Amino acid sequence: MDEGDKAQLKIIQLIIILVLILHVIGCAWFNVVTIAEVWSPPLDFIYVQRNEYSRFYDMEQVTPTYQFIVMLYLAVLALGGNEMGPRTDDEILIMFLLLVGLILVNAYVLGQMSVLVGEASKKSATL
Numbered sequence: 001m002d003e004g005d006k007a008q009l010k011i012i013q014l015i016i017i018l019v020l021i022l023h024v025i026g027c028a029w030f031n032v033v034t035i036a037e038v039w040s041p042p043l044d045f046i047y048v049q050r051n052e053y054s055r056f057y058d059m060e061q062v063t064p065t066y067q068f069i070v071m072l073y074l075a076v077l078a079l080g081g082n083e084m085g086p087r088t089d090d091e092i093l094i095m096f097l098l099l100v101g102l103i104l105v106n107a108y109v110l111g112q113m114s115v116l117v118g119e120a121s122k123k124s125a126t127l
Helices: 003-036 064-079 089-126
Strands: none
Touching (some): 003 064, 064 089
């Protein structure tokens, strides 16, 4: 196995780790917001006051799949530095800690990617 193949496997490994981190963050945030049930996803801010709109906690109207997709979407946004719209003091504190942790994840992933791209560029330059 040459260096190019190793670099590709490391990139795939980074992507898998990133997806797992996003999944864990989405699940953790879901557990945090289900305690008080006053939270609404940022994409619902505009529609929260409308009666015909299905809200995040209306289980007769909203499926668990929808809730999972919303949490995964918000985890991706949080990875980029966006927030998930915390409402209570506990949610704000947890969101602060999540964002600080995600800054470190971003630094690690981007650092590893730059090293791998440098290795791949060095390999292609010698060919």
